[in-house]
Amino acid sequence: MTPRPATPAGTLVLDCEGLAKAVLRDRTVTRWLALASADDMQVITSSATLVEVVHPEINMPALKWTLSRVVVQPVTQAIAHRAGDLLRDAGLHGHKYAIDAMLAATALAAPGPVTVLTSDPSDLIALCGKRLTAVKV
Template identity: 35%
Template sequence: MSKGGGTLVLDAQGLSLQVDGDEQMRARIKAAELNGRRVALSALTPLEVRRSGQAGRRLTFLLSRFDVKPVDEAVLRTAALLLDMTGLDGHECLVDAVVVATAALCVPPVRLVTSDGSHIPKLCAAAHELPQQPAIGLISV
């Protein structure tokens, strides 16, 4: 079996679906892993998906399996550029920009799982315009 490599990045909705046991999300992640893709997310994403009880334990387990990327200087710099390029601002856009910046800095090919149909696509288009950044494919959930 040939390994495709690359990265599958989860935003809050993607991670939330996985935590809640959504069969389609489970299948996406399993297929990604079988094809040699890393499953990654921003360190901010688990804060958006906080859970308690059994779901909280499942979230902790999943985070131990996934590549949780830090919000470091490179991510912050890239997120700021994306916000400037798109003219977006505000709290919601800031988190989306950090998620897209995280994706832009992952090993290509990169696919981002999201339910956002407004900010994320604009930010991904802007990320593709940055020097040496891969195109980020979107998977809508």
């Protein structure tokens, strides 16, 4: 049996990989989602992540079903400015890290503590430091 991940009250954020694995009903991500639900945690993603997750082989009905259980936060002007600040502060370029920065800004605007399920925790740590927990999925 896989150990149960600790989920504090707060917000669970799905990046592209977290969302893609939720669509595929990956066991680890499914367990995180179940624990978030049991703990009344908000589960969110960025609208920018929706663009990143779509590819020719994605199961669109499964994606739509998954999204019906996730709050999709818009990329507002305030989020865009915060993403730009995060990029600048981290010394990163928007060309490569734009979507990560928008997700990071969205996560930092959510009620904490915040946990992000991601394929690359190092990108989020570079952008956010210790202001959130990045978990590799």
